[in-house]
Amino acid sequence: MTDTSIPSRDVLKSQAKRLRQDLAGRGQTITHAQALETIAHQWGARDWNTLSAKAAQHHPGWAPGQRVSGRYLGHAFAGEVKAARQAANGFWALTLRFDEAIDVVTSTQFSAFRRQVNTTVNAQGHSPQKTSDGQPHMVLHVS
Template sequence: MNNTVQIPSRDVLKAQAKRLRSDLADKGQTISHAQALETIAHQWGARDWNTLSARTSNIHPGWSPGQRVAGRYLGHAFAGEVKAARQQANGFWALTLRFDEAVDVVTSPLFSSFRRQVNTTLNADGHSPQKTSDGQPHMVLHLA
């Protein structure tokens, strides 16, 4: 297995197996859940589901819609909820976050611009690759 590709969490892999099983059923092909898990394991280069599952044990569980989160956005603390989540290549996540309270995204004392919802990209540690001019990540996120 290629170690440069981050394996998703067990929950993400199980969801892939569920979608595979559903897609095949829509085409008239039925497979068991165990067969779907084995197929997903092979697609990720593992010999079987147990091998793949063992490789995921130390990986961040990922982000999912409805999940409560907290963190800092452009230096401002917030709490909120994941509205949408999609895993991307190389362990990155594309998220849409809905803040409980609007966040002022402007640092100027002359005006304000409040946001209640933002789209962001995060690495597996919950930090955005984009940084402010002082070197801080635009977004730092963790489970609430």
Template sequence: MEHTLPSRDALKAQAKRLRADLAAQGTPISHAQALETLAHQWGARDWNTLSARLGNDAPTGFAPGMAVSGRYLGHHFTGQVKAARMMAQGHWQLTLRFDRPVDVVTSAHFSNFRQQVNCTVDANGASPRKTSDGQSQMVIDMG
């Protein structure tokens, strides 16, 4: 199974988080060591090999740490991809963490705020699941 590589920026952000986590546990490593570790996790011999695979074009898809914006149940949001998994037929299973909670209830009598959601979207960022009015539950801006 072939995985779509995250962007170079997403990989570097991952390396920064790895470095910070290890330092907090008493095992400091250099940024270069963190990049090498990530390269091995992605099946590359070293960071240079992985970096060459990325090429100059930004890959399509989603990666942890990626900033996103769009509409969830008709409400505008900004947030971050917490987890991403590529599925069959170009779909992505995502966990998104919103910068500000989104009210998922349309009733004027009560509210139910969500700050984190799991969703499935296609390569265009739209969920196959629809609301009662036929709109995609999740629409992520892709441009």
């Protein structure tokens, strides 16, 4: 499978759903699993699990100079990707530079301003590390 334009897993599942609907409209029924396998073959994969894994890894990527916004330790920010490296298991190691320094401390007793941070995120821009209330340390959105 060398095609780099594989859509997201959700798009692939939608294709399988439409395939089932189209075939059902013609009187031919297939299971959802059969539809997924058919979609996988159409994309050049040997099976759904292979295509699904490839789709999970596929992301246009995070790239230096890319504008991003989001929340870091609960604080909103806007900035840009200074450095990006694809790591293992679909994660990305990023260095982000905020447009304005943010205070990453919730205490009223002192402040700790950050203008640049290193973080690890998945393809959706969420860090695996979470705060004590269960929120990801980093949530990124492409600006």
